[in-house]
Amino acid sequence: MKARALVLWAALLSAPALHAADRITGQPFATRSEVHAPHAMAATSHPLATQVALDVMKAGGSAVDAAIAANAALGLMEPTGNGIGGDLFAIVWDPATNKLHGYNGSGRSPKSLTLAEFERRGLTDIPPHGPLPVTVPGAVDGWFALHARFGKRTMAQNLQPAIRYAREGHPVHEVIAYYWDRSVPRLSKWPGFSEQFTIDGRAPRTGETWKNPNLANTLQQIADGGRDAFYKGDIARTIDAYFKANDGFLSYDDLAAHAGEWVDPVSTNYRGVEVWELPPSGQGIAALQILNLLEPHDLKSYGFGSPEHVHLFVEAKKLAFADRARWYADPAFHPAPVARLISKDYARERGKLISMERALREVQPGTPKQLDEGDTIYLTVADREGMMVSLIQSNYRGMGSGMAPPGLGFILQDRGEQFVLRADHPNGYAPGKRPFHTIIPAFATKDGKPWLSFGVMGGAMQPQGHVQILLNLIDFGMNLQEAGDAPRIQHDGSTEPAGQAVAMHDGGEVDLETGFPYETVRALMRKGHSVRFADGPYGGYQAIMVNPHGGYVGASESRKDGQAAGY
Template sequence: MPVRFLLLFCAALLPALADAADRVTGHAFATRSEVIAPHAMAATSHPLATQIALDVMKQGGSAVDAAIAANAALGLMEPTGCGIGGDLFAIVWDPKTRRLYGYNGSGRSPRSLTLEEFRRRGLTDIPSHGPLPVSVPGAVDAWFALHERLGRRPMAANLAPAIHYARKGHPVHEVIAHYWEGSVPRLAQYPGFAEQFTIDGRAPRKGELWRNPNLADTLEKIARGGRDAFYKGQIARAIDAYMKANGGFLSYEDLAAHQGEWVEPVSVNYRGYDVWELPPNSQGIAALQMLNILEGFDFSKIPFGSAEHVHLFVEAKKLAFADRARFYADPDFGKVPLDWLLSKEYAAQRRALISPDRALREVQPGTPPELEEGDTIYLTTADADGMMVSLIQSNYRGMGSGMAPHGLGFILQDRGEMFVLEGCDTGPAHPNCYASGKRPFQTIIPAFITRDGKPWVSFGVMGGAMQPQGHVQIVMNLVDFGMNLQEAGDAPRIQHEGSTDPTGAATPMRDGGEVNLETGFSWETVRALMRKGHRVTFADGPYGGYQAIARDPDTGVYFGASESRKDGQAAGY
């Protein structure tokens, strides 16, 4: 958790950046220009992964091939955010069928791990690390499902660059080195971690070459044997043996039974733009609920960075997140009232709860008519045919559970921490209560924007509960405030914390939470927010990681943007 300081003591550090008089282009917040290219574009959180994606498309691969190749490389190069021990979600625009496809590549809890086992151990929350939060990793399955439908190059060719870098080494980048260093003290105690993810017990340093020959071996097995090499072959058996030897429950049978699923993306229309997310068990519809609420305010008369802008955003977030805590979970285990949550009528009811002058301290979820008695990398690619991929992948808490099966070169995710344990023995149980073979509430969400049935922007903002908040801010920056693609990501961000949570320790919000404002908001805005009852603080770094690609519908030219707060790069040809 980042250290926070009251803005009262930081006012001098918050320059007002809204005056663009000293910028040649007039784009006040952009740290650099958009990348513009005629044929293809890639934007990832690591420059080498971006180059790999471009090379794949230059060699005839599709945007899906490029996304898979980049994701495989990021599992090596940015293990602080992703890897094949985690889950994956994607939205893909297919130019042949002229429609969006969604894939939910999230895994289920072990079938042998029961709610009674947690009770026997006296646990009221699932631990954040170790064997208990480990769920089935869904990323490799998602790679092969996406490839089967929309790939063009052999999977072995897509995985070859990551295998090469894993054997020969690559220099670790600055932000990744920072997070890696912070992870080692927490995770070195877990079997297999220190010998596979440290150099003599420490994290690799910025610029130091990092090799992972074990991961190279694992990726080669997948390249030769396909999906089943991971879920039904030697890799699955190695995971099973490791978990059994270290008090875990994830088994060969769990892996062999895994299957992700194609899902229909869902959308709301925001001022003429269709914004698309994936349905639960992910949290994407929280962004759509927020946009529905905010659409009722005229932001053509509300300046960016003003107290009114921040206040309305935060209040919409509180309302959407109250529903997030109550309704978002695995739809296989309970109905999610999706149509009602995304209706304009319900948004109007929620909007009426917002006061222009006072911050909400407590928020209750809505009551649907039928119920009156739920760290990461994001990347996006686009190819010469017009295919666009929005992909997000994660081990959850940075480097996941810390459980690193011997000889495999990756860490298993700890996504099972997201389940609820309290109140699950009495009715009505929380929809995200733990159950064997259930998918936990998921934070990772890709996004997409279309207009008039044509693809416009593929984008994402990683970072836990920041993700839907980040998605909404990007949409507003583009649509309401007229920013370009790079400026929309570089503009200072808002993060509200303290809403009732759909996971673990679900303590209801009673005090209105707190508003984190990134450097760039004026002191006048801060004071006005305080007068409305907001607790405003400064937080160092929790504002997410953004990548985006936009397509000009008339010329087909691509525009790319990458997160200035990360090591990433957007590039095209």
């Protein structure tokens, strides 16, 4: 027996280090199988929201109807990541026109809040909570804009599931309960939070029933009165009075003036796949820049988890993020040379800075010339007509600002924390300006046809996650679920486009999730990388892929509470 044990131990030691699970199908990273369905698919970060989306489509709703219904449900069920006090971005594939449509549903800073006011208060950066980081919430506007163009059912029908769950209650899921518990001590000082988002001063526990009748009433007002019920009705007046009473600046006039906008997605071709992102004020084009920098390298031959794979990814990320810090901002105030930034020529020029032997410690942004011519939930839905929706929505930092107007049942976002308190900075604070945005939906097409609707939530991890999903699918041959379950890389420490915007000078830190071999860690250290272990900052993934044999394939994040399901 002892000899047999030694043989087994030797076999384990000699087994490939990257096999994190014993899947008889040979897919080492898949925690479960992909989901296949012939007619429709939904993937969200909460199983009940996924079921809401499917119910809407079974009742004749479009993918957009289903996405709105699921997003409304998530605002109730996962307030740690989103809600109608936050912003929204979406990419929609319309099968009627064979075209992608993008929507930037982000809000602007209060017009009565000036840079001089921050200076008067002696602030060098915008605080993460309270009234000062609050910007106009754009999610409700985004719902109605998407619905007006692509909806089939009424908005009242789309909001009814969330209203019902808000009144009757639902059991809180595990990961959500964990983050809720972390948020309560930070946010309970702000008026309205404890009264509306705790049970006797504490967060709801896993499996405990949570009700939010105030949110039910608010959603019913929106269902009855439409978009203007939120931006020009009693809800807006309640928000206005709340901020006036609590040293804030968001006003009725700010809400009434809000308008999101349709934007054209932009793309790059990576090994025959056209990858689509939204242009700034978000950070989506960082993913396109990273892909362009990686394309000349034979990642497939290097293999997943190899030192070359991780090193090249991190170095490309550093270069893209240097441009992100310099160029990505509200284009109404600071237009970016987007076409040049995502061009192959620019990538070839910048790629010369990458050494296979040594890690970059400092990276200056490029100086592209214009060519002639921005915590979170992510969800994706696809219907039987071929419409696909890639939608992301957020309060920004966890449960947002903590500012919860009385009787409304939601918290306002703190996205304004992303502004820099310098007039000469691209993201310098100004009244009526959109902050830099981290939340980004993604889409990919092949030969002009839809292939993949996907996203990875989580701050600066998002473009890094987008790239890793695509590398896993295209270069490393993983399936849709395995591509999300495979261990992830996060580089931290690049110069940021927001906050105090401290420049990177030491190469930053490389976080490697459990599953990378120690040989890779040692090789990275020899190249000058600072490698550390971090538990948790690797984002949350959902995806739907078009099955070439018909129907859809779905996948959901194993690190969250979510579910992919279809019919």
